[in-house]
Amino acid sequence: MRRLFVILALLTFGLLTFALYEGVVAAPTEQTMGEVQRIFYYHVPSAVTAFTLFLINFVVSIIYLARRSPRADALAVSTAEVGVVFCTVVLVTGPLWARPVWGIWWTWDARLTSTLLLWLIYVSYLILRRYSTSGQTPVIAAVLAVFGFLDVPFVYLANRLFRTQHPQPVYFGGPGSGADPRMTFALLMNMAAFFAFAALVCGCAFAWSAPGRTLKKLRPWKLCCCRM
Amino acid sequence: MSFSSSPANSTNANLIQPTASSAVSLSHVSKIFGRFAALRDLSTEFAAGKLYAILGDNGAGKTTLLRAMVGLAPPTRGSITVLGTPDLRAATAEIGYIAHPSLLYEDMSGMENLRYFAALYGIRDDRPCQHAIHAVGLDPALTRRVGQYSQGMRQRLSLARALVHDPKILFLDEPFSNVDVVSAREMVHVLAHMRDLGKTVFIVTHQAALLQGVADEFVCMAAGQISARTRDLPVAQERGAPPASTRV
C-alpha cells in the first residue's frame, strides 16, 4: 500500500510539473487573447475534475445510505473537500480570464451559474459536516449530498431558460474551436495531472478508512512517515 | 400497522441467542460516540415479567443502554433483540418509554397529549387514555396546560403516555427525579402493579431506596458494562451503586 502511494505521489508530481511546463511554456500562444489564455489550461481541467468528484460524491453517498460503510463515507468527505478546492479554482480563474479578454468579470450564463451553485451546495455540505452534533453525521451529510446533486440539472435548466429570455454578452465558444493540437495536448496533460492529484488525496482517505483505523484530518507529511 | 419481523441480522456463532422467555437480550453491544465508548461489549438477557432497577454513577451508560433498547440509539456493534425480534422498529408498539425530559407538549392539556400519543399507536378510542390517566392518579377532566403542571404531575402524565397503548415492556429513565415523595411512591406502586400484570419494567434511577422490596433485580452499571446483577439492594450498593438518596 505504501509503495502504491509513493508511486502515485511521484506520478502526480511528475504530471503536475510536466503539465505546468506544457501549459505555461510549451503550448503556443493564442492568437487573439494572448498569454492570458493560458489560464484555460487550469480553468477547464479544474472544472472537469470538480464535476467528476462531485459525481463520485453523489454515487458514494447513495452507497453509504444503502450500506452504511464507513469507507464510503470517507470517500464522500474527501471527494467533497477536493471537489470544493477545484471548484474554487474554477471560480477564481474564470473571472481572472474573463476580465482582460471580454471586459466583464462575471456573467450569469448556465455554466458559470451551475458552477457557483455546485460550489455553494458543497460548501454547505462541508459546513453541515463540521457543525453536526449528531452521532450519525455521515447519514445526514449523505442525504444532503443526494439533494445537492439532484439540484444541478434544475440549476442548469433554469439558467438556460433565463439566458434565452435575457440575452447575454456574446463571446465565442472558447479556444476549442480549431485548436492547435499542442494546446489540446496541454489541456489533456493538465486534466490528467489534476485527476492524479484528486485520486491521490481521495485514495489516501479511502485507504486510511480501512476497518480498524479512525480517519483523522489528512496530514500529508505523516502519510509518508507512518506505516500503512 | 404491520409488525414485520425481519430475520436476525447475523448468524455469527458468537451471538447470544435469546431464550424464549426473555424480554430483551443484548449480544456484544457496544455504543461508541466519537472516541468515547458509552457501552462496552455488553451481553446479557432480561427475563420477561420482572422489574429491573438499573443503577450506576453518572456516565456509567444507563441512559445509553435504555435508549439503545428502545431503538433511539442503535448500537455501533452487536445486536439487541426485543420480544424475540432484532428489528426494533417492529417492536415499537409494545414499548413504552419515559425519558428525563417530559416528552410532552406544554401547550396542550393532559388528555389532549394522551389522545395524540394514543393516536400514534393506532388508538382511536378515548377509553385507554382515560384508563391510563386514572391509573397514574391524575384527573382526566383537568384542562390545564401541561406547562402549568407541577413536576410530579408531569412525570405522572409521562407515565400515562407510556402506558396508554398497554405495552409489554416499559423503559423509564429517572422517573422519580425532582418529584415529591408522595408522587414518587405512588408511581412505584403503579409500576409494581404493571409488573404484577406481567409487564417487564426497566427503571434507571439514582433513588434505589424507593425500589427496595419492589424491584426483582438491581442491575449495577459502571463504565459501560454491567458490574453486578443482584436481588439484594445492600449488596448492590456495596458493589458500587450510588448510596440510597433520600433527596427526591
Added chain:
Amino acid sequence: MSLAEITRVSLAKDLRLEWRSKDAINSMLFFALLVVVIFSFSFDPTAEESRHIAGGLIWVAFLFAAVVALNQTWARELRNQVLDAYRVSPAPANALFISKAVGNFIFVAVLETLMAPLFMVFYNLRSIGPAYELVVVAILATWALVANGTFFAAMSIRTRSREVMLPLILFPISIPALLAMVSATTAILTGEGSARFWVVLLAVYDVVFTTVCLLLFETVLHAE
C-alpha cells in the same frame, strides 16, 4: 392507523398548538413586514420599474419569513424532546413529514395572503397578467420552499447553531426554484414573456424533491 389518519392527527395537533401559542405566525409576520419596509428603503422604484423588481422582492421576503416559520415549527418538537416520543412509536415517519410540511404550507400561505396586499400598496403594483396565474405560481413556489424547508429543518436539528444552519443548507438548493418563482411572477406582473416554462419547471422541481423527501425522511428522522 393509516398514514393519512396519523398525518391528519399530527396536522391537527400542530394547528392547535400554533393557534394557542402563535409562535410561528407572529414572528413570521413581523419579520416579513420588516423585510418589506427595509426593501422599500433600499430600492425606491417608480411605479413602472416596480413591476420588474417586485417579483424578486416578494419572494425573497417570503423566503426569509418561511425560514422563521420552519425553525419555529421544529423547535416545538424539540422542547422537552417530544420528537423522541414520536420516534419510539410505530407511527410512520412520512406522516410526520407530510403533516409538518402541510402545516408550514398553511402558515406561509396565510403570510402570503396577508402580505401580498401590503406589497401592492407599498409598490403601487397592479398586475398586467391575470391574478389567478399568480395564485398558481404562489402555490407551487410555496410548496417548493416548504417541502425542502421542512426536510432540511429536520436535518438541521442535529447541528450546532441550528437556526443558522437551516438557511445555509436550504438556500443553495432552493436557488433554481427561487429563480423560477421570481421569473414567473415578474413575467405575469409585467406581462412580458411567458411564465409557462417557469411554472412547469417549478412543478417538476416540486415533484422530484417531494419524492426524494418522502424517500429519505425516515432515514433522517431516525438518525440520532
